[in-house]
Amino acid sequence: MSAKYNHWHKSRHSDPNGDCVEVAKGSGGTIGVRDSKAGTPDIVLELSRTEWAHLLTRLRNV
Template sequence: MTKHFTGWRKSRHSDPNGGCVEAGRAADGTIGVRDSKGDLSIMLEFAPKDWATFLNSLRETRA
């Protein structure tokens, strides 16, 4: 069964020309990440714990 993601949000770090990365959430807490300018049916899916680890890794890289 395909998960239904809602509440898609554009990254604040996306290009102003419209090319962006968006994240949405499924009812079970799974996070979906997609490229808004491509095929919207293709996305990465993260369990909540894995999403938190991914974001923390990005923050550490920027520090």
């Protein structure tokens, strides 16, 4: 993980049991995405702001 991530936010669509997708801004301008079910907070998908915008656009159009 190259960027440091702080202030993780849970998805509004999270399961009531706490399993969720979390998102945070990175110190290098990237966006980090992690799955709380993964068992470790060290596994983070890093996206550029452009990649993040494309992902959100695709998800909203599904």
